[in-house]
Amino acid sequence: MGERLKHKDKDQLERWIGTGPKTFTLLYAITGDGCNSKIFHEKCDGQGPTVTVLYNAKGSVYGGYSPMSWNSLSTSYSSCTEAFLFQLYHDGNQKATKFELKPGQYHYAVYNNPNYGPVFGYEYDLFTFNNNVTRTGATFPLNGGASFGKSYEMLGIGANDIHNGNFNVTELEVYRVTYNENKQGRPWREFDNWKTKDLARLKEDILSFKLLPGLNIDEARIVMIGPVGAGKSSFFNTIDSIFRGRITQRACSGCLAQSVTTRYIQYSVRTESGSSPKFILCDTPGLEESAGLDVDECCYLLDGNIPDYYLFNQKSTISPKAEEFGVYPTTQGKIHCVVFVLDATALDAVSDKVVEKVKNFQRVMNDREIPQLIVLTKIDKLCEDVQKDTSYTYKSWKVEEHVDKASELFGLRRSNVLPVKNYEKEELLDVNINTLTLLALRKILDLVDDYMQNLIDRQKFGQMKICEKK
Numbered sequence: 001m002g003e004r005l006k007h008k009d010k011d012q013l014e015r016w017i018g019t020g021p022k023t024f025t026l027l028y029a030i031t032g033d034g035c036n037s038k039i040f041h042e043k044c045d046g047q048g049p050t051v052t053v054l055y056n057a058k059g060s061v062y063g064g065y066s067p068m069s070w071n072s073l074s075t076s077y078s079s080c081t082e083a084f085l086f087q088l089y090h091d092g093n094q095k096a097t098k099f100e101l102k103p104g105q106y107h108y109a110v111y112n113n114p115n116y117g118p119v120f121g122y123e124y125d126l127f128t129f130n131n132n133v134t135r136t137g138a139t140f141p142l143n144g145g146a147s148f149g150k151s152y153e154m155l156g157i158g159a160n161d162i163h164n165g166n167f168n169v170t171e172l173e174v175y176r177v178t179y180n181e182n183k184q185g186r187p188w189r190e191f192d193n194w195k196t197k198d199l200a201r202l203k204e205d206i207l208s209f210k211l212l213p214g215l216n217i218d219e220a221r222i223v224m225i226g227p228v229g230a231g232k233s234s235f236f237n238t239i240d241s242i243f244r245g246r247i248t249q250r251a252c253s254g255c256l257a258q259s260v261t262t263r264y265i266q267y268s269v270r271t272e273s274g275s276s277p278k279f280i281l282c283d284t285p286g287l288e289e290s291a292g293l294d295v296d297e298c299c300y301l302l303d304g305n306i307p308d309y310y311l312f313n314q315k316s317t318i319s320p321k322a323e324e325f326g327v328y329p330t331t332q333g334k335i336h337c338v339v340f341v342l343d344a345t346a347l348d349a350v351s352d353k354v355v356e357k358v359k360n361f362q363r364v365m366n367d368r369e370i371p372q373l374i375v376l377t378k379i380d381k382l383c384e385d386v387q388k389d390t391s392y393t394y395k396s397w398k399v400e401e402h403v404d405k406a407s408e409l410f411g412l413r414r415s416n417v418l419p420v421k422n423y424e425k426e427e428l429l430d431v432n433i434n435t436l437t438l439l440a441l442r443k444i445l446d447l448v449d450d451y452m453q454n455l456i457d458r459q460k461f462g463q464m465k466i467c468e469k470k
């Protein structure tokens with residue numbers, strides 16, 4: 001039986017219930033078990049706290065939480081203060097709202113009747129179904145009813161804004177909710193080593209990164225592309241700070257409307273002891289609808305034709321005839337990995353034209369088999385828990401939601417979307433910020449390694465002539 005309730009929805013319910021980490025076990029689903037009160041009671045009676053969730057074809061999701069077991073012993077109300085109704089989505093849009101019991105209505109929290117499905121509130125705020133409901137096509141026209149607002153405080157939200165004005169559902173699920181002391185908000189991405197010693201290991205991993213022999217490439221060249229103010233310069237500064245052991249500000253960062261970075265600048269990183277990890281980060285001017293790189297410039301950049309510290313001219317594109325144009329780019333000078341840097345709080349503001357521009361860039365990147373990832377910045381602004389403690393990142397459903405969104409926007413794998421929190425106001429380094437950043441960097445270097453292996457194969461099978469410097 002497939003669960004329809006998403007991970008982040010469970011997290012939201014867990015927070016509303018508010019008594020610690022929970023496990024949700026699916027007990028009953030009408031699509032698999034049938035919409036039948038006898039079956040509902042067989043599966044759900046005596047199971048302790050449960051959550052009932054209704055889904056309709058319009059993408060609305062709502063329901064109720066009962067801290068008490070369902071029973072079919074008699075027809076009676078059960079009394080409590082902690083039951084609540086909720087909505088999670090309306091018309092497919094997230095709308096997380098909790099509707100609590102009104103004072104004086106605690107005796108009518110839930111209603112048990114052997115012939116009814118789950119019922120909440122006095123005659124009845126939410127009455128799912130009576131006896132048996134047969135499926136009509138993909139939906140179940142529930143024969144109960146919703147008179148929201150009798151026992152539960154609906155905060156001015158009308159029934160239409162919860163169930164779209166009808167009671168047809170595509171699914172109704174009941175989950176048992178149990179306390180799970182081993183679970184501290186299940187992460188959506190696995191990683192539990194947020195300790196200083198693990199950070200040291202991560203740093204070692206990155207410092208020991210070497211390019212495959214046989215390619216004559218000493219350093220991986222990673223280019224950052226993204227809108228003005230996305231945090232490209234800050235991402236470099238954050239990485240640089242980690243290796244230097246103090247907050248550095250080598251790349252000029254700020255919040256001017258026009259791009260602070262107007263040059264193509266390549267940065268290498270130096271550790272406290274003076275060694276350098278084997279990568280170079282390349283900063284580019286901000287990507288805008290009518291400014292920043294165009295597709296030709298993007299190709300020149302990828303192919304290593306654009307020299308370091310080149311000042312981009314908004315009015316004209318660099319030409320192969322230009323004096324500074326690198327005519328014999330080496331494999332070393334080419335770009336080996338592209339990182340799109342996006343502000344997590346501004347994903348909706350990325351215009352269709354910018355997305356189209358990026359899609360065109362991706363075409364030329366794919367032609368060259370260059371791996372692409374997204375670094376998603378400013379996640380501290382998305383979620384208070386992350387702001388307080390960056391190690392909460394992989395548990396935050398808000399971050400997860402924005403990772404999903406960014407992955408869809410540019411059509412890249414979810415696992416290649418790397419949430420980060422850059423140094424901006426901090427004066428001191430933080431283990432968790434460092435760990436999250438280095439996890440992102442390690443992933444980037446993993447993809448560089450894959451790319452290099454492909455280069456070796458191209459060389460081996462003679463598909464691509466690796467261009468060497470004269």
Ligand SMILES: Nc1nc2c(ncn2[C@@H]2O[C@H](COP(=O)(O)OP(=O)(O)O)[C@@H](O)[C@H]2O)c(=O)[nH]1
Pocket residue numbers: 226227228229230231232233234235252253254255259260261286341377378379380381420421422423424425
């Ligand atoms: N809160 C927060 N602010 C950030 C973060 N990354 C960058 N910023 C701020 O966003 C602004 C723009 O950053 P910048 O690196 O100059 O963006 P760029 O134009 O892409 O190079 C600066 O004021 C940064 O301090 C982040 O992760 N969290």
Ligand SMILES: [Mg+2]
Pocket residue numbers: 232233234252253260261283
């Ligand atoms: Mg910049």
